[in-house]
Amino acid sequence: MKTLDLTVLAHEGPQARAYLxxxxxxxxxxxxxxxxxxxxxxxxxxxxxRWLPKLMRIAYAEKTQDLAENYWPRQIRREQPExxxxxxxxxxxxxxxxxxxxxxxxxxxxxxxYCDRVDRILIDNLQDPTIxxxxxxxxxxxxxxxxxLLRANLLDLPGVRFLHVHPGYLPHIRGADGLLWSILIRHRxxxxxxxxxxxxxxxxVVAAExxxxxxxxxxxQERPDDQLLYxxxxxxxxxxxxxxxxxxxxxxxxxxxxxxxxxxQQESTGLxxxxxxxxxxxxxxxxxxxSDGKKPE
Amino acid sequence: xxxxxxxxxxxxxxxxPASDNREARGIQTPRVLVALASERQSPPTPEERQSLDALCxxxxxxxxxxxxxxxSWRSRRGTPPLPRAFWPLLIAVLLAAxxxxxxxxxxxxxxxxxxxxxxxxxxxxxxxxxxxxxxxEELETEAARLLLQSEGMG
Numbered sequence: 001m002k003t004l005d006l007t008v009l010a011h012e013g014p015q016a017r018a019y020l021x022x023x024x025x026x027x028x029x030x031x032x033x034x035x036x037x038x039x040x041x042x043x044x045x046x047x048x049x050r051w052l053p054k055l056m057r058i059a060y061a062e063k064t065q066d067l068a069e070n071y072w073p074r075q076i077r078r079e080q081p082e083x084x085x086x087x088x089x090x091x092x093x094x095x096x097x098x099x100x101x102x103x104x105x106x107x108x109x110x111x112x113x114y115c116d117r118v119d120r121i122l123i124d125n126l127q128d129p130t131i132x133x134x135x136x137x138x139x140x141x142x143x144x145x146x147x148x149l150l151r152a153n154l155l156d157l158p159g160v161r162f163l164h165v166h167p168g169y170l171p172h173i174r175g176a177d178g179l180l181w182s183i184l185i186r187h188r189x190x191x192x193x194x195x196x197x198x199x200x201x202x203x204x205v206v207a208a209e210x211x212x213x214x215x216x217x218x219x220x221q222e223r224p225d226d227q228l229l230y231x232x233x234x235x236x237x238x239x240x241x242x243x244x245x246x247x248x249x250x251x252x253x254x255x256x257x258x259x260x261x262x263x264x265q266q267e268s269t270g271l272x273x274x275x276x277x278x279x280x281x282x283x284x285x286x287x288x289x290x291s292d293g294k295k296p297e
Numbered sequence: 298x299x300x301x302x303x304x305x306x307x308x309x310x311x312x313x314p315a316s317d318n319r320e321a322r323g324i325q326t327p328r329v330l331v332a333l334a335s336e337r338q339s340p341p342t343p344e345e346r347q348s349l350d351a352l353c354x355x356x357x358x359x360x361x362x363x364x365x366x367x368x369s370w371r372s373r374r375g376t377p378p379l380p381r382a383f384w385p386l387l388i389a390v391l392l393a394a395x396x397x398x399x400x401x402x403x404x405x406x407x408x409x410x411x412x413x414x415x416x417x418x419x420x421x422x423x424x425x426x427x428x429x430x431x432x433x434e435e436l437e438t439e440a441a442r443l444l445l446q447s448e449g450m451g
Contacts, residue, residue: 172404172405172408173408181408181411184411184447185404185407185408185411186404268343269405270405270408271350271405271408271409271412272350272354273408273412273415274353274354274357274358274412274415274416275357276415277415277418277419277422279418279444280411280414280415280418280444280447283444283447283448286448
């Protein structure tokens, strides 16, 4: 197992888990995980375990976050087993170790299995100064795994470079719903790894890739509603595609992760997209979840 | 190309209230809409694209469109909303930009068309909340036609 000079700034959920699992199955581990444990419930925003002693509060808040952030991926596996099995099988054809990563993602995840040093910090949000204090201990390359928009309080930390994987081929597909916009416009999913800058998805690109067209044949099942299919894409496909690019195209290079060759983006070349309206989203989802038995081209 | 929609767009342009404050500073949204409806270059010029980008952003991120903005489309406190009379033109401009290019030279042209269609759909939802907006049914018809066209692209 090779230890990389990389800190993972972990926001509990499918993405952080997918990154760590994919790394693990390729023989990598980060040198440090900083796990951001939210003081407030992710959905209700109520303060969690306010009166508990600190260590117990962190453990309770972590569990609360696990249950909330991983709710839909687990729920879909439980309530839509056929859909889950179809997606798992198709993903296994195009992505290394997809079934094992999905198992890790949905199970009882122990961060200590993936890294020798795991530091848990209790935070309000990404502007919490506790994060900057924690990261200042180990500057260098930091893998951002989500949880909101990074702002100057973190982006401007001396000696730190944030790596992020976006679910779209930059600079062509920037912004929200990258996976679905890629399918609508480029007819296939894509992903890009870049060093984060202050604009949305505007930093220098380290690696970008189009994946093979994606399609799940659900003609033999009762088709779930679009909201559930959307959640399935976000819970299973998006995290695995990003993890695949990260490990196969970035971490596999034998170079310092805070000094990788990177290409500045020409913003005029692409577009920044917004969340898809349900009516246009339905068209994108129909291309991925096919009920007519046809394979994607 | 839908000739019924082109007629509607021309009608909306003709019906657009005259700007009563030619000396106003900043970006006047009604004037931008009239310019976008009048020129309609294919593909859009960089200036048109910038305006369309900004309108899409205001609709999706702010959830509202104001009568005017500062430099670089910055929101200014106290600015009133876009007058109701201009909402049909706003939606029509986005739908016109949402027409799929017959021979797209670059994916960015296709992307911009779908982005504008996306914003038009969101604007139709917002318009329904604002109150009685004329020509909504015709605009909805064009939106549905463009969606069918997008479906056929797959």
